[in-house]
Amino acid sequence: MANSCTKRLAGKIVFITGAAQGIGRATALRCDDEGAEVIATDLNFEKLKELQSERSSIKIDTLDVTKSEDVKAMITEKYPQLNVLFNCAGYVFNGTIETTTEKDWDRSFDINVKSMFCTSQTCIKLWKEKGVAGNIINMASVASSIKGATNRCVYGATKAAVIGLTKSIAIDYVGNKIRCNAICPGTIDTPSLNDRMKATGDYDKSRTDFITRQKLGRLGAPEEVASMFVYLASNESNFVTGTCFTIDGGWSI
Numbered sequence: 001m002a003n004s005c006t007k008r009l010a011g012k013i014v015f016i017t018g019a020a021q022g023i024g025r026a027t028a029l030r031c032d033d034e035g036a037e038v039i040a041t042d043l044n045f046e047k048l049k050e051l052q053s054e055r056s057s058i059k060i061d062t063l064d065v066t067k068s069e070d071v072k073a074m075i076t077e078k079y080p081q082l083n084v085l086f087n088c089a090g091y092v093f094n095g096t097i098e099t100t101t102e103k104d105w106d107r108s109f110d111i112n113v114k115s116m117f118c119t120s121q122t123c124i125k126l127w128k129e130k131g132v133a134g135n136i137i138n139m140a141s142v143a144s145s146i147k148g149a150t151n152r153c154v155y156g157a158t159k160a161a162v163i164g165l166t167k168s169i170a171i172d173y174v175g176n177k178i179r180c181n182a183i184c185p186g187t188i189d190t191p192s193l194n195d196r197m198k199a200t201g202d203y204d205k206s207r208t209d210f211i212t213r214q215k216l217g218r219l220g221a222p223e224e225v226a227s228m229f230v231y232l233a234s235n236e237s238n239f240v241t242g243t244c245f246t247i248d249g250g251w252s253i
């Protein structure tokens with residue numbers, strides 16, 4: 001827990017999607033430590049309640065990021081004061097171009113990219129009206145956007161799109177002092193990663209394979225990504241926009 005003299009996110013109101021587990025959850029806790037007001041949203045209300053029972057100061061709300069009207073209504077009617085948006089919700093679909101259906105493609109783009117279009121568009125409209133120097137941090141990935149990853153055709157395409165979206169927002173709103181950056185993690189030890197390992201039928205081998213591709217010889221922790229987020233959400237990074245921050249244990253070297 002940061003002490004009151006060093007709270008790096010004092011005055012920040014951080015709205016997080018996909019905050020019930022993994023990187024989003026770790027970030028919600030860390031932002032709270034750093035003095036931010038935190039709004040944690042997710043599809044999974046049960047898990048959000050667990051988060052709130054651990055940290056009652058975090059506000060929780062159910063939000064499916066694929067429901068554009070709900071996204072717009074929640075941000076404009078309930079949390080118009082937010083000044084940092086973390087687009088973290090995401091979904092990994094495994095497959096090559098041959099095994100990916102059009103439905104898989106559309107679903108992946110809806111969750112991983114269109115959701116960010118909608119949250120970001122809503123926030124930018126509000127921030128421009130009020131003259132707020134807002135800040136958007138988008139969750140991309142090293143997988144397929146920076147480094148080729150086998151069997152991640154549509155996932156990689158969505159995360160590359162996130163990088164493009166990030167640069168587009170950054171260049172269009174730099175004059176409004178609205179910043180936008182992306183985080184590109186390598187393999188991070190989260191519940192969904194563990195589910196994917198179990199689904200292979202050989203958890204131990206799958207875990208070893210994932211560890212091996214990180215040249216530092218281990219998986220990343222969600223808290224390590226949260227540390228990078230704190231820098232990007234804070235005023236320490238006020239001169240940083242339109243950039244992708246890789247945190248991948250050396251995978252992409």
Ligand SMILES: NC(=O)c1ccc[n+]([C@@H]2O[C@H](COP(=O)([O-])OP(=O)(O)OC[C@H]3O[C@@H](n4cnc5c(N)ncnc54)[C@H](O)[C@@H]3O)[C@@H](O)[C@H]2O)c1
Nearest residue numbers: 018020021022023043064065089090141185187188190192
């Ligand atoms: N874990 C990794 O190795 C890794 C690496 C690179 C990037 N990422 C990205 O980081 C983000 C978080 O991944 P993670 O592994 O920490 O978490 P996770 O996959 O374990 O959890 C994702 C959370 O998003 C929520 N979610 C899914 N669909 C949603 C929707 N439609 N609306 C709202 N919430 C929804 C889930 O309920 C869940 O709580 C994702 O965008 C993922 O692509 C993860």
